[in-house]
Amino acid sequence: MLSTQHSDDDDQYMLVARLDNVRNVSTILKAIHFKDTATVFASPMGLKITVEDAKCVQANAFIQEAIFHHYVIKEEQLAFKINLTVLLECLTIFGSSSMPSANTSLKMCYAGYGCPLVLMLEEEGVLTDCNIKTLEPDDVLDFDFCSSNVINKIIMKSECLKEVFSELDVTSDILQILMSPDQPFLQFSTFGNAGSTHSSFPRDSEMVESFQCSQTQTNRYKISLLKPSVKALALSTRISIRTDDRGFLSLQYMIQTEDGQICFVEYYCSPDEEVDHNG
Amino acid sequence: MKFRGKIVDTNCIHHFSNVVSTISKLVKTCIMRITEDKVFFILSERVNDGGAQIWCELPQSHFFDEYGMEGVSAESNEIYLEVAPDLLIRSLRTAHSAKWVKIKLTKKNFPCLTIEVDLPSGSIHQRLVVHDIPVSVVARKHWPDFTEPEMPRFDVSIAMPQMRLLKNVVDKMKNLSNYVALSANNSGEMKVSVETDMASISTHFQNLFNPSWNKDDGPAQPPVSQERDPHEFATSRVDIRRFAQFLNSQQVNPDRVICNVVHHRMLHFFLLHDDVSLQYFLPVVSR
Numbered sequence: 001m002l003s004t005q006h007s008d009d010d011d012q013y014m015l016v017a018r019l020d021n022v023r024n025v026s027t028i029l030k031a032i033h034f035k036d037t038a039t040v041f042a043s044p045m046g047l048k049i050t051v052e053d054a055k056c057v058q059a060n061a062f063i064q065e066a067i068f069h070h071y072v073i074k075e076e077q078l079a080f081k082i083n084l085t086v087l088l089e090c091l092t093i094f095g096s097s098s099m100p101s102a103n104t105s106l107k108m109c110y111a112g113y114g115c116p117l118v119l120m121l122e123e124e125g126v127l128t129d130c131n132i133k134t135l136e137p138d139d140v141l142d143f144d145f146c147s148s149n150v151i152n153k154i155i156m157k158s159e160c161l162k163e164v165f166s167e168l169d170v171t172s173d174i175l176q177i178l179m180s181p182d183q184p185f186l187q188f189s190t191f192g193n194a195g196s197t198h199s200s201f202p203r204d205s206e207m208v209e210s211f212q213c214s215q216t217q218t219n220r221y222k223i224s225l226l227k228p229s230v231k232a233l234a235l236s237t238r239i240s241i242r243t244d245d246r247g248f249l250s251l252q253y254m255i256q257t258e259d260g261q262i263c264f265v266e267y268y269c270s271p272d273e274e275v276d277h278n279g
Numbered sequence: 280m281k282f283r284g285k286i287v288d289t290n291c292i293h294h295f296s297n298v299v300s301t302i303s304k305l306v307k308t309c310i311m312r313i314t315e316d317k318v319f320f321i322l323s324e325r326v327n328d329g330g331a332q333i334w335c336e337l338p339q340s341h342f343f344d345e346y347g348m349e350g351v352s353a354e355s356n357e358i359y360l361e362v363a364p365d366l367l368i369r370s371l372r373t374a375h376s377a378k379w380v381k382i383k384l385t386k387k388n389f390p391c392l393t394i395e396v397d398l399p400s401g402s403i404h405q406r407l408v409v410h411d412i413p414v415s416v417v418a419r420k421h422w423p424d425f426t427e428p429e430m431p432r433f434d435v436s437i438a439m440p441q442m443r444l445l446k447n448v449v450d451k452m453k454n455l456s457n458y459v460a461l462s463a464n465n466s467g468e469m470k471v472s473v474e475t476d477m478a479s480i481s482t483h484f485q486n487l488f489n490p491s492w493n494k495d496d497g498p499a500q501p502p503v504s505q506e507r508d509p510h511e512f513a514t515s516r517v518d519i520r521r522f523a524q525f526l527n528s529q530q531v532n533p534d535r536v537i538c539n540v541v542h543h544r545m546l547h548f549f550l551l552h553d554d555v556s557l558q559y560f561l562p563v564v565s566r
Contacts, residue, residue, distance in 0.1 A: 086478050089454055093480065095447035116478075126444050128482040 013118075014078055015042050015110040018070035022106040022121060024257040025063060026091040029084065031235050031255065031265045032059035034228030038084035039137045040117075042110070043077050050140050051084065057225040058141050058268045059232070067261055078110060080134035082117060090130040094123045110134075143268040149244040152179035152217055154186055155210035156201070158236045158253070164188055164199045165230045168223060172197075174272055175223045179243060180216035186241075190223070209238070219247040220272045229253075232265040247271035280358055280416070282313050282384035285345040292380055295342050296371040298335065298555055303364035304528035305333060305559070310417060310425050311392075313348050313358040316340070320364070321425045331521060332428050332560040341554050351419055358384065359417035359425065362392060370394040370410035390414050428560055431547050433539035434513035436492060437463040439548075440484040442536075445471070446526045448482045452519060455480070458564055459519040462512040463540050465489050470512070473519070490537055513542040515563045522546075525559055 010016050019025065032038070032051045041048040046064035065071040094104050102123060109118040119130040168175065171192035178187040184200040186208075203211045229251055233239060236253035243249055251267040286292050302309060302320045312319040322333035339346050350356035374380045374396045381395040391411040400406040417425075439445065449471060452459055456473035463469045467489055472481035525548065529536070539547040548559040 083477055086455065089451050090478065090480060093448055093451050093482070094444060095451075123444065125486075126440070126482060126484055128448065128480065130478060130480045132478045133476070 010072070010109070012111055013109040014075055014112045015073045015108070016070065017047075017065075017068045017072075017108045018106065019068045020103065020105050021258060022091055022104045024067055024259060024261070024263075025106065026088060027235060027257065028061045028063060028255060028263050028265065029088055029091070031232035031253070032061045032228075033084055033088060033231070034059070036083055036085045037081060037135075038087070039079065039081050039140055041077060041079050042073055042075075044073055046071070049084075052141055053225060053228075055141060056222065056270045057228075058143060059228070060266050060268075062264045062266075064263070067257065067263065075112075078112070079137040080110070080113075080117070081137045082132060082134050086132055087117070090119050090128075090132060091121070093121060093128050093130070094126075141268075143248055143250075143270070145242075145244055145248055145250050145268060149246075150242050150250075151215050151245055152213040153210070153240065153242045154179065154208060154213070155238060155240045157207045157209065158233055158239050160201065160205075160207040161239060162233055165233055168227070168230075169194070169197055170223065170227075172223055174220040175226055176218060176220045177241070177243070177249065178216070178218045179213050179241070181213045182216065185211070185213070217243050217247065219243055219249065221249060221269050222272050225269055226267070229267045232267065236265070280351060280384060281347065281349040282358055282382075283345070283347050284339065284343040284382045286342055286380045286382075287344045287378075289376075291342045292371075292374050292377060294553060294555075295337075295380075296368065296374070298337060298557075299364055299368045299371060301528045301557065302333070302335060303368045305524060306364065308361055308363050309333065311360045311362045311414075312425065313360070314350075315348065315356060318342075323425055323428075329518060329521065329564075330562045332558075334427055334556075334558040334560075336556045338554050355419060355422075357422075359422055360384075360390070360392065360414040361417055362412065362414045366410075366412045367392070367394075370396070370412060373398070373408050373410075384414075385411070387411055390416055428558070431539065431541045431545060431560075433547060434507070434542045435463045435465055435540045436490050437465075437467070437469055437538055437540070438488040438490065439536040439538050440469060440487055442526060442529055445482075445484075446523075449519065449523045449526055452480060453523050457519055458516050459522055460514055460516040461522070461538070461540065461546055462514040463487075463538065464512045465507060465509040468510075468512075469538075488535075490535075513540040515540055515543060515546045515561075517546055517561045518564055521561055525561070 035051050035053055039050045049061045052058045104121050104123040107120040116131040116133050121128045169190040169192035172190035176189040185203045186201040188199045190197045232253045235255045237256055238254040240252040249269045253265045255263045255265060257263060306322050310321040312321055316339060318337045318339055320335040324331045350358050378397045378399060383393045385391050385393045392414050394410040396408040398406045398408060452473045456475050460472045467487040469484045469487055470481055536550040543563060545560055545562040550557050
């Protein structure tokens with residue numbers, strides 16, 4: 001019905017993507033929604049949506065083309081900037097409460113540079129059309145984070161960290177992360193008005209799936225920059241924590257959509273400048 | 280002036296409370312007009328405040344087992360009170376499991392609507408709860424300000440779609456814009472749309488019922504088939520918060536909520552439930 005109506009119109013678009021359950025996209029985007037603006041990159045592999053703050057933190061959401069049941073792109077790369085708050089309001093126009101019975105389908109279209117992002121959502125025979133203005137994409141930060149420079153890497157189940165991160169002492173400016181081949185192995189610390197808090201995880205904890213630490217590293221990051229990552233953590237089943245030789249932090253979250261597919265969200269954060277990070 | 284009414288039936292108490300609750304979600308103060316046959320809740324806003332109007336009519340015999348009133352005079356046997364429906368509903372909420380509810384016009388230091396509620400207390404003792412709600416009596420000379428608004432000569436009449444989806448959509452649109460345009464045609468289609476400099480969003484409903492109105496229901500309407508292209512939309516752009524308020528005030532599922540669109544002038548909502556009628560006139564906001 002929807003497809004036959006629009007198949008001729010589709011020729012005008014550089015990108016046409018369709019999926020049956022819009023929540024598979026809106027949920028992932030909520031995990032990186034800490035600023036109003038996002039940059040969208042579309043390629044034959046799928047979508048990457050980037051949000052940045054203060055030139056210190058970057059979040060990326062990856063929605064691979066397999067998430068969509070129809071994904072056709074006519075360019076190697078399309079990029080535009082868009083208001084993420086408005087985009088999320090449109091994607092959740094039929095209500096943001098997760099009513100499992102209600103299924104809203106989505107068709108997303110983009111005709112190229114200067115054109116608006118067109119969304120068509122349908123629920124129970126009711127159709128909503130959205131036209132959202134797109135803007136010139138900004139250059140996004142390149143954190144230059146590559147596997148060869150990774151000093152320490154830990155993969156864990158998310159559930160144990162959810163408590164730690166949701167209870168972070170916000171009177172502390174910074175979150176300190178210690179990773180080491182020796183005791184205490186993995187430790188999160190805050191230094192707030194009431195005192196310091198330390199949460200540690202031994203390497204043989206059943207929560208830890210992979211432990212690859214070669215050097216003791218203690219790094220500090222501004223809590224305000226990492227707080228938004230709690231949303232991604234809450235949705236995820238697994239998390240990978242990596243630091244490189246500069247003390248840069250990479251948090252990668254594995255998120256399962258309602259339909260059982262896997263998507264990734266990653267956060268990059270540079271260490272707090274005021275402190276000497278040891279190598 | 281005298282007024283005394285007693286409601287004994289639990290369903291009637293609930294129904295009366297639901298009506299007052301709906302009104303309380305729409306306005307802070309309104310006029311309660313008491314006549315021999317009916318109780319009315321009326322709002323007539325100044326143009327500067329938006330110009331919205333509400334007209335709600337309850338046949339008293341459907342609710343009250345005992346009902347007596349004496350108006351301002353024999354020729355003008357009516358009472359007009361200015362009342363805060365929120366205070367009224369708070370008192371009525373205590374009547375949820377009451378044996379009876381009495382509503383009386385009384386004079387303490389100032390005029391009051393006194394609500395007496397007889398609550399079962401599990402033993403032989405009667406527990407009486409009394410609320411005194413201050414009201415002000417509206418003088419006879421102001422009554423002409425509160426006459427029933429005329430049913431507008433509308434361009435399209437259509438039944439509203441299912442409230443759940445419409446409510447969700449409008450609540451979201453409220454975050455993006457102060458105004459919403461409602462369009463409808465005589466082919467059962469309705470659109471609600473918002474437009475900002477960043478985005479335009481439009482939700483379409485189909486297969487809605489277009490009621491036909493008899494001559495008796497209001498000023499003569501042109502027969503649909505002769506005058507109007509059934510696919511042509513009539514549109515009115517109104518304050519979105521008011522519209523959302525109206526959608527959220529609907530608690531009891533009315534038999535049907537009708538929306539009459541007067542192109543670029545106003546939206547007129549009409550609902551009927553168990554002989555209680557409510558009309559909400561929402562004029563357009565100027566650009």
